[in-house]
Structures are given as structure tokens and as C-alpha cells.
Amino acid sequence: MCRITQEPIDVRALEAKVAGASNGAVLTFVGQVRNHSRQREVAYLEYNAYIPMAEKQMRKIAAEAKARWGVDVAIEHRIGRIELQEASVVICVGSPHRAEAFEACRYCIDTLKETVPIWKKEVCPDGAFWIEGEDAIQAQP
Amino acid sequence: MPTAGGLSNSLTGGKEIGCTAVQLFTGSPRQWHHPPLDPEVAAKFRQTQAETGIAVAVAHDSYLINLAAPDPDILDRSRKAFRRELDRSEMLGLPWVVTHMGAHLDSGEEAGIALLIESTRAILEETEGMQVGIAMETTAGQGTGLGYRFEQIARVLEGAGAHPRLGVCLDTCHIFVAGYDIRDEESYQKTFAEFDRLIGLDRLKVIHANDAKKPLGSRVDRHEHLGEGEIGIETFRLLVTDPRLKNIPIIIETPDSETMHAVNLAKLKRLAAGGSLGMRVTVRFFGHYSDFSPDGMEVSVPGGATVASLSAILAEKDGRLAGIERHCRAAVNEEYVAPDAVLQEGDEVAFIPPMSGG
Numbered sequence: 001m002c003r004i005t006q007e008p009i010d011v012r013a014l015e016a017k018v019a020g021a022s023n024g025a026v027l028t029f030v031g032q033v034r035n036h037s038r039q040r041e042v043a044y045l046e047y048n049a050y051i052p053m054a055e056k057q058m059r060k061i062a063a064e065a066k067a068r069w070g071v072d073v074a075i076e077h078r079i080g081r082i083e084l085q086e087a088s089v090v091i092c093v094g095s096p097h098r099a100e101a102f103e104a105c106r107y108c109i110d111t112l113k114e115t116v117p118i119w120k121k122e123v124c125p126d127g128a129f130w131i132e133g134e135d136a137i138q139a140q141p
Numbered sequence: 142m143p144t145a146g147g148l149s150n151s152l153t154g155g156k157e158i159g160c161t162a163v164q165l166f167t168g169s170p171r172q173w174h175h176p177p178l179d180p181e182v183a184a185k186f187r188q189t190q191a192e193t194g195i196a197v198a199v200a201h202d203s204y205l206i207n208l209a210a211p212d213p214d215i216l217d218r219s220r221k222a223f224r225r226e227l228d229r230s231e232m233l234g235l236p237w238v239v240t241h242m243g244a245h246l247d248s249g250e251e252a253g254i255a256l257l258i259e260s261t262r263a264i265l266e267e268t269e270g271m272q273v274g275i276a277m278e279t280t281a282g283q284g285t286g287l288g289y290r291f292e293q294i295a296r297v298l299e300g301a302g303a304h305p306r307l308g309v310c311l312d313t314c315h316i317f318v319a320g321y322d323i324r325d326e327e328s329y330q331k332t333f334a335e336f337d338r339l340i341g342l343d344r345l346k347v348i349h350a351n352d353a354k355k356p357l358g359s360r361v362d363r364h365e366h367l368g369e370g371e372i373g374i375e376t377f378r379l380l381v382t383d384p385r386l387k388n389i390p391i392i393i394e395t396p397d398s399e400t401m402h403a404v405n406l407a408k409l410k411r412l413a414a415g416g417s418l419g420m421r422v423t424v425r426f427f428g429h430y431s432d433f434s435p436d437g438m439e440v441s442v443p444g445g446a447t448v449a450s451l452s453a454i455l456a457e458k459d460g461r462l463a464g465i466e467r468h469c470r471a472a473v474n475e476e477y478v479a480p481d482a483v484l485q486e487g488d489e490v491a492f493i494p495p496m497s498g499g
């Protein structure tokens with residue numbers, strides 16, 4: 001249900017994982033690569049992860065959402081080179097009711113950004129930058 | 142080393158785990174009387190020592206012997222038993238019999254030391270011409286035990302006329318619980334300077350390397366594995382790299398001898414070889430730090446090292462890693478931990494800069 005992948009994410013397949021018969025709502029959040037950041041033009045992104053720990057943290061998030069809202073959660077995060085408008089992360093929440101689905105989904109993406117060890121490198125026309133929280137640090141070529 | 146199956150087995154057992162020095166009881170340490178040593182046994186021991194190449198074997202006397210006993214009967218028995226200790230060790234060709242300095246048993250330290258001097262003089266006189274010497278061991282100062290201050294040992298030495306067959310055995314656990322700090326370079330040097338001033342390092346003939354289960358000054362004698370007790374591994378590194386002590390045999394008297402002597406001995410050897418002892422941990426870097434070390438690194442850290450002390454070691458290795466502990470959270474084996482988390486052999490430590498997933 002939760003994994004890091006090198007491949008483009010199959011959103012429909014991920015939704016199917018949480019679309020059990022008792023769930024009246026399936027909510028999908030897709031994070032995609034945008035063409036600008038910090039007033040710079042972005043060519044593409046390169047994601048890196050501490051894969052085993054990242055997957056462990058993602059499973060923790062899904063378990064916590066299940067415990068709090070009774071929802072089913074599937075999360076996939078892609079790493080490697082990702083082009084503009086491609087999905088970097090997809091979170092699918094299946095829930096008997098929509099209110100819990102919205103709340104849980106927001107919790108999942110917010111917590112993922114805080115605790116799942118994944119980093120992006122923004123590759124711009126004038127160089128590449130590691131994004132570490134608020135900081136952008138010039139990457140070594 | 143254990144002597145079960147014959148005295149020579151202490152040598153072969155020692156050889157098996159890589160000892161160059163061993164200590165043994167030449168008789169059961171909890172008995173007054175032993176049958177006289179069979180000259181054949183002694184000959185076999187000497188031959189085995191030559192074969193195994195164990196450079197030094199020393200004896201430890203029976204626990205029953207109290208050369209400061211106020212009871213004249215016990216004192217007499219003790220002197221006779223100690224005399225036989227010397228006889229046996231002489232036959233075996235051992236240079237030293239290590240002895241605890243006895244206990245005054247409420248007769249007072251002054252009276253105890255006076256008796257000890259008298260006993261020592263008498264025994265040395267009786268055994269004149271022998272090669273084997275008496276190594277008085279520094280003690281923990283439990284109960285009414287004597288010899289927990291260097292001054293006391295110095296007085297006995299002096300009282301016995303600074304006889305050339307008198308030496309001293311320094312036990313790291315004992316002096317530490319007796320109140321001599323040796324935990325870092327400064328305190329170690331201070332304690333050894335005091336030993337040198339009061340007793341003289343030339344009198345130091347045997348070292349017992351033991352860590353202590355009980356704290357400094359507790360006067361409770363419980364030995365612990367090297368680096369796992371109150372003293373810590375640094376002291377043992379100082380000990381085995383101290384040029385003044387180069388030719389002094391070091392004996393380990395830690396628990397679980399059958400399984401752990403080899404481990405403790407290996408620690409000393411690594412320390413002596415300049416190894417920073419300890420544990421190997423794998424360190425992984427992410428974010429911009431991964432540009433400096435994309436595959437991470439194997440680092441050896443001292444026993445008891447924490448995430449914070451590891452960070453300091455990393456900063457020394459590569460200046461670009463300085464301050465990594467402030468910029469990053471740490472994870473050990475894929476779980477977030479606090480900077481004071483203690484590391485274990487084989488741990489994977491990851492430095493996690495602020496994240497940017499999503």
C-alpha cells in the first residue's frame with residue numbers, strides 16, 4: 001500500500017487499492033512537478049530517498065490515519081528524474097464518508113512532508129539545488 | 142586462567158586465546174592445605190610455558206591468607222601458607238606471587254600495617270635465595286582491607302627494607318573504587334604520578350586490567366568487562382599505549398572468563414595497535430551531504446559513543462560535515478533518535494536534513 005518507486009505512478013491502480021465495497025468515498029491527492037520554484041524556472045526534478053526508512057514512515061502515516069479516521073490509505077512516492085507535470089507523489093484515501101477522507105488526506109500529505117526522508121533536487125537552467133526545508137543549497141555537479 | 146585438569150592448562154588455555162601473560166592459582170584459593178607440588182608437574186609446567194611461549198606467568202595467592210590478621214593462630218597459618226605459595230611458585234618458575242595485603246579486622250590500620258610489615262620481613266627472610274617475589278596488590282578498600290592507599294603500600298615496602306623481591310600489582314578496578322580517578326588522560330596521569338611519587342613505577346610488576354561495576358570511591362570491588370563499566374575504555378587505551386608500562390604483564394580478571402577473556406583481550410590488543418576500538422557503524426548522508434559522500438561510510442567509534450559524539454568524529458574526518466548534527470535529525474536503524482542516543486556495533490546511522498518530499 002505504501003512504497004517508493006522509480007516508475008511513473010499508476011494513479012488508477014493505486015485508487016483501486018483503497019476502493020473497498022464499504023468505502024463511499026475515494027479521494028486522491030496528486031503532487032506534480034511545477035515549472036517554477038523560488039522565482040526560478042525549473043527544468044525537471046530529481047528525487048532521492050532513504051528508501052527503507054521512507055517506506056517505513058509512509059506505512060506509519062497510513063496506520064495512524066487508519067487509527068484516527070478509520071480510512072484506508074495508499075501512498076506512492078516516485079524518485080529519480082521526474083519531468084514537469086508528472087506526478088511525484090500520489091495519496092489515495094478510501095473512506096465510508098467524505099469528511100474523514102478529506103481530513104485524513106490532508107494529514108497524510110502534511111505529515112509526509114515532515115517525516116518521510118525524501119529530498120528533491122531542482123534542476124534549473126543555471127544549476128541544480130538541493131531543497132532542504134526552506135533552504136536551497138547548490139548541488140555539486 | 143583456569144587450571145582445571147592441571148596447572149599447565151592455564152598456559153595452553155591462555156595460548157589458545159592469544160595471551161602472552163597469564164595468572165593462576167597454584168593451589169585451590171579457598172583451601173589452607175595443599176599436597177606438595179609434584180616436581181613432575183612443575184617440570185611439565187615449565188616445559189609447557191616454553192612451548193606455548195607465554196612470556197610471563199604469575200600466581201595469585203589463596204583468598205584465606207591474611208598476613209595482617211590480629212589472631213596469632215590465623216597469622217601463623219597465613220604466614221606458613223604464604224610461604225608454601227612461594228615454594229610452589231618458585232618450583233614453577235613464576236616471578237611473582239600477587240597477594241592482597243590482608244585485613245586488620247578492626248584491630249586498626251596502624252596495627253594491621255605493622256603486622257603486615259612483620260609478616261613480609263619474616264617471609265622474605267625465610268625464603269632468602271629464592272627468585273620468586275611478592276607483588277602486593279592495590280586493593281579496593283572493602284571492609285577493613287589494607288592497601289587501598291598508595292601510602293599504605295609505600296609504608297610496607299619501606300618497612301620491609303625496600304627488598305628487591307617486593308613488587309606491586311596495580312589493579313585498575315581496585316584503585317578506581319578506592320578513589321583514584323583514572324577515567325581520562327588528565328586523571329590517569331595524575332594517579333600514575335602519585336603512584337610513582339609514593340611507591341615508584343620501578344616497583345610496578347603486574348597490572349590487573351579490570352573495569353569497575355561500582356563508582357569512583359565506592360570501595361566496592363566488582364569487576365566489569367573492559368569499557369563496559371564506570372572506568373570506560375579510554376583508560377585501557379592509555380594503559381596499553383603507556384611507554385612506561387611497556388614491559389609489565391597485564392592480566393585480565395573480568396567475569397565470564399571462558400567466553401569473555403578472549404573478547405576483553407582482543408579489545409586490549411586493538412587498543413595497543415592504535416585502533417580506536419570500538420564499534421563499526423555505517424553512516425548515511427542525504428540531501429546536499431550526499432554530494433560529499435554518496436555511498437555513506439563505515440566509521441569506528443568508541444564503545445558508548447552517541448550520535449552527538451559520532452558527529453564530532455565525522456567533522457574531524459571531513460570539515461564539510463561540521464555542524465551536521467545541528468542541521469539534521471538523526472535516525473538509527475531507520476528510527477528517529479535524540480542526539481544522546483547511544484550507538485551499538487553495526488548500527489546504521491542516517492543524518493536526515495530538512496526534507497522536501499511531496
Ligand SMILES: [Zn+2]
Nearest residue numbers: 278312349394
Ligand atoms: Zn586484581
